[in-house]
Amino acid sequence: MPGRPRKKRVRAFNEPSGSSNKYSKRGKAQECSICSKTGHNKVRCPNKENQILESITTRPKKLETRRRKNFVGIGCHVDLNSGKTTINPGLASQRVVQEAEQSIPQES
Secondary structure: OOOOOOOOOOOOOOOOOOOOOOOOOOOOOOEOOOOOOEOOOHHHOOOHHHHHHHHHHHOOOOOOOOOOOOOOOOOEEEOOOOOEEEEOOOOOOOEEEEEOOOOOOOOO
């Protein structure tokens, strides 16, 4: 529907409030994702500086990935020396379409 979205409707007294797909975090102890201890999160972790230094020194080096070559010279190309017509001669796998019937005279 285009336009501004409707306001949430007011629920009846006997309807459950909120979504039935979500659980609340109420009553759950806060746990740090760095040291896995309760009572604080990773922003206020006392071991944060130690963990950062360890992660920098133990991080594996990223492997270089080979990049695919871009298409160079899209279209037909006639080689003057051999007289062959190729499609997209910039690729490593040069596909020969046809061989020329006559040799092209070279100027001296």
